[in-house]
Amino acid sequence: MTVAQEMAHLQRLSEVSRIVAPRAGFLALGGAGLIILALSVAPFAGSHAFLAAGSALLCVWGSVQIILQLDRWRTAGAVKKVMALVDIDATPAVLTDRDGAVRAINPAAKDRFAGLEGMHSLAPFLDRLFAAPLAVSTALLDRAAAHGHAWQDHASTRGMMRVSVFGIYDHMFLWRFERLEVEGQADTDLALPALSLDSEGRLIAANSALERLLDRRPTALDRIITDLPLRPGGMHSLAASEGDEQRRIITASQPDGGRTVYFLPADLNGGAAGTDWSLFDSIPVPLLKITPKGDVVQANRSARDLLDDAMPQGRQLQDLVTGLGRSVKDWLQEAASGRGLNQSEFLQVVNQNKDVFVQVTLKPVDDGDGSALVAVLNDATELKTLEAQFVQSQKMQAIGQLAGGVAHDFNNLLTAISGHCDLLLMRHDQGDPNYGDLVQIHQNANRAASLVGQLLAFSRKQTLQPEVIDLRDSLSDLTHLLNRLVGEKVRLTLQHAPDLPRIRADKRQLEQVIMNLVVNARDAMPEGGEIEIVTTAQHLQTEVRRNRAAIPPGDYAIVTVTDHGVGIPLDKLPKIFEPFYTTKRTGEGTGLGLSTAYGIIKQTGGFIFADSMPGQGSVFTIYLPAFAQEAEAEDPTPDEPRPMPAATKGAGVILLVEDEAPVRAFASRALRLRGYTVLEAENAEQALDRLSDRSLDIDVFVTDVVMPGMDGPSWVREALKARPDTRVVFVSGYAEDALSDQQSRIPNSVFLPKPFSLQDLTATVQRQLH
Secondary structure (H helix, E strand, O other), X not given: OOHHHHHHXXXXXXXXXXXXXXXXXXHHHHHHHHHHHHHHOOOOOOHHHHHHHHHHHHHHXXXXXXXXXXXXXXHHHHHHHHHXXXXXXXXXXXXXXXXXXXXXXXXXXXHHOOOOOOOOEOHHXXXXXXXXXXXXXXXXXXXXXXXXXXXXXXXXXXXEEEEEEEEEXXXXXXXXXXXXXXXXXXXXXXXXXXXXXXXOOOEEEEOHHHHHHHOOOOOOHHHOEOOOOOOOOOEEEEEEOOEEEEEEEEEEEOXXXXXXXXXXXXXXOEOOXXXXXXXXXXXXXXXXXXXXXXXXXXXXHHHHHHHOOOOOOOOEHHHOEEOOOOOHHHHHHHHHOOOOOOOOEEEEEOOOOOOOEEEEEEEEEEOOOOEEEEEEEEEOHHHXXXXXXXXXXXXXXXXXXXXXXXXXXXXXXHHHHHHHHHHHHHOOOOOOOOHHHHHHHHHHHHHHHHHHHHHHHHOOOOOOOOEEEOHHHHHHHHHHHHHHHHOOOEEEEEEOOOOOOOEEEOHHHHHHHHHHHHHHHHHOOOOOEEEEEEEEEEEEOOOEEEOOEEEOOEEEEEEEEEEOOOOOOOOOHHHOOOOOOOXXXXXXXXXXXXXXXXXXXXXXXXEEEEEEEOOXXXXXXXXXXXXXXXXXXXXXXXXXXXXXXXXXXXXXXXXXXXXXXXXXXXXXXXXXXXXXXXXXXXXXXXXXXXXXXXXXXXXXXXXXXXXXXXXXXXXXXXXXXXXXXXEEEEEEOOOOHHHHHHHOOOOOEEEEEOOOOHHHHHHHHHHHHO
16 A cells, blocks of 8 residues: 555545544443442343443443544654655645644754754744744645645745645645755745735734844734835834834835835945845845945845856946946946936846846945945746847837838839739730830839738738648659759758648748748858758647747648758847848848748748757648648538639729829729720729719729728728629738628628739639639
């Protein structure tokens, strides 16, 4: 039987014992009474029955006593087994009953906490550790009794400490005291006056050191400190038993939103007034004592741990932190003279492998030989990380909006340029001397449209044409183009997983992502090497967090692109997906490749991550959600577009609404060349005014989406009230996603993204009519 099973068995026996033990005395008294009655009187008909009943009760009582004794022996044996395990634990542990009486102490607790071995109760020990020992112990015991175990992190006179309580048997509890910061922490038993405040700033409790200083049990914060509000790091007047006393206030935040307040002596000069600096070494608040010139005179263990520095002689503050934006010495001298004391500075800790930020508040003190400063440090890493994420999000959103707006305007210009070029090409054959120039204009307009597509991809506002694709086929088809891109020095290898699921994505855009990654990998290996493209299938049972992204559970197709090139510096790795950021030399890259890839993958519903080590290479990993097979069964070809009809002469009346005059001019000429009757309007209001003529028959509305005044969907909904059967073609330089919600409520409507060609426009209108 294991110790755990034995404990459970003993727990059941203990419950029986607690029920039977109080009643065992009645059994003994009843049995003895019956026997005495039977023996003390003359024999009568029932005397033998009384004697037998009394003897039976005494036997039952004896059995109960044996069971209780066995229970006590087994309890002692079980406790011994538990302590045999706890004795080898390097963490201090104490076994107590429900009332806090100490039953056993392990060697680690005896070594770590002097005086604990002689204590009969845990209360005095907790009082030395915490400002609110009763609140700490009661809350933990209640939770441990209800759930079997409980733990909580608390600031103590020995630093941040994790207190764990385990209910083990017969209302006994095992306490473990684990200090969260162990490096460089010296053991001290200094009793520092302290109190605890809840999240509302109300007094919860005070430790015995503060009660002795006040000579009373405090009931309210304003009866302890006479010059509220609290100023962490500042001097306060304390209502001590012998009159007001100046004390320096240091606070430590608690996980539940409350604070622990420590009262330090006013004189921080170790020795001038008999104050031992080791007192401050035990405070779980990082403190530095520095000169106005920046020399670090003293640093407590919390500060040494936070700054990850042993603080040798001669260490200067500017060697520890950076990011002030001005001279550290000027800042310190201003603080020493009393200026800017209420302003905290957020600084970054240097010489660490990860980003660590601290909030520094300076307070002047009298050092005997001259003025000095005490720097109160707070770990602001989480706050600065959240701030950086928010700023990054705002920046990316702003750039995305800018990119989307620029792309919209460019698409209007490109529609007019390429459209009028199409019109010119219709009037010139290949033998014409101007034909080559027109072709060059048309090709460069298409290149510009591709660049605009990159801007829209970054801002995640491009129009995707998703389809169900097999990555194995798509990447295999792309291999011949990639081999030409990488050149002869670089070898490209492709490896597929046999069980790779299909995905739903824009095939052309996904190929653009792979090409961008392969080209970057090629450029990272100027002397040649190998680029590996590997596809794998993975099922995530639970959410996976990576960097700042959370990948939901499900099936994924994963594509990794690996090179063995120069790698990316660690300080630049978080920025590589930002637009216009590049590690290449001027003229070698636009900085849009990876930001475009990021936008395409995010718009597809996937994730992209980068891992790199300078000098060893880089790995880009793409997670693409698998396509649901059941959805495919319902609609085998949900995204296959209907084939474009051949360009023929059309017949019908088109109402063209476009606020950009060059685009409207090209579109109207293109439609008229195909035989359509075109009515033009430069805004929605003018279109509705023309439709007020009920005798006018309109077959198709061709309208821009974003216009001054009423937008396209709004005026179309108004017009369809009187003409419900009219077909609609929406055109826009923005993505279809911006229209999808409104388009779904407009019947017989399609979307044509800008820039569009003459053929695209006329074929779309013809398809709507037929």
